[in-house]
Each structure stands twice: as C-alpha cells, then as structure tokens.
Amino acid sequence: MTGRSIALFVLAALLEIGGAWLVWRGVRxxxxxxxxxxxxxxxxxxxxxxxxxxxxxxxxGRVLAAYGGVFIVGSLLWGMALDGFRPDRYDVxxxxxxxxxxxxxxxxxxxxx
Numbered sequence: 001m002t003g004r005s006i007a008l009f010v011l012a013a014l015l016e017i018g019g020a021w022l023v024w025r026g027v028r029x030x031x032x033x034x035x036x037x038x039x040x041x042x043x044x045x046x047x048x049x050x051x052x053x054x055x056x057x058x059x060x061g062r063v064l065a066a067y068g069g070v071f072i073v074g075s076l077l078w079g080m081a082l083d084g085f086r087p088d089r090y091d092v093x094x095x096x097x098x099x100x101x102x103x104x105x106x107x108x109x110x111x112x113x
Contacts, residue, residue: 019044
C-alpha cells in the first residue's frame with residue numbers, strides 16, 4: 001500500500017508541477033504557442049486532482065498535507081532539471097525536513113483511537 005501511495009504522490013507531483021510550469025511558460029515567458037501551453041497546463045492541473053483522489057488514505061486533509069511536502073521536493077527537482085536552478089544547503093535541508101513530515105503524516109503506524 002505504501003508503494004502505491006508513493007507512486008501516486010510522484011505522478012500527482014509531475015502533473016501539478018508540470019501543469020503549473022506550462023502555464024508559467026505560456027503566460028509569463030510568452031513562448032511560441034503560449035495558449036496551447038496554457039491549455040495543456042490546465043488539463044495537467046486537473047489530472048493532478050484526479051490522481052490525488054486515488055490515494056488509499058480516505059482523509060483529504062491528511063493526503064493534501066502530506067502531498068505538500070512531495071510538492072516542495074518535486075518543485076526543487078523540476079527547477080534543477082528544467083530551469084537550471086541550483087538549490088543551496090537550506091533548500092536541501094528544508095526539502096529533507098518536508099519528506100520526513102510526509103512520512104510521519106502518511107505512513108506512521110496508527111492504532112485505534
């Protein structure tokens with residue numbers, strides 16, 4: 001179940017960050033085919049919401065809170081891969097702290113009560 005959850009988080013991050021990046025490029029950088037990029041970005045952002053809904057945990061607040069950490073790490077990785085961003089030690093430390101938070105929120109053993 002944890003493996004499925006992690007895969008869904010990764011897919012959701014790719015869709016959300018990729019969609020936001022397409023919108024950013026289309027609106028802010030005005031590259032050729034801007035409106036097509038914006039449209040694809042909007043579709044990708046919508047698909048992110050669908051993928052997030054397939055998380056095995058039934059609690060929306062828990063899933064989205066944990067996903068926030070995945071989004072942070074994914075955003076830094078996306079910036080490195082596609083925009084030449086180089087994180088400093090505070091970016092890396094903060095991202096690791098967020099991943100610890102994801103693990104505690106989503107995967108800590110919970111008893112009844």
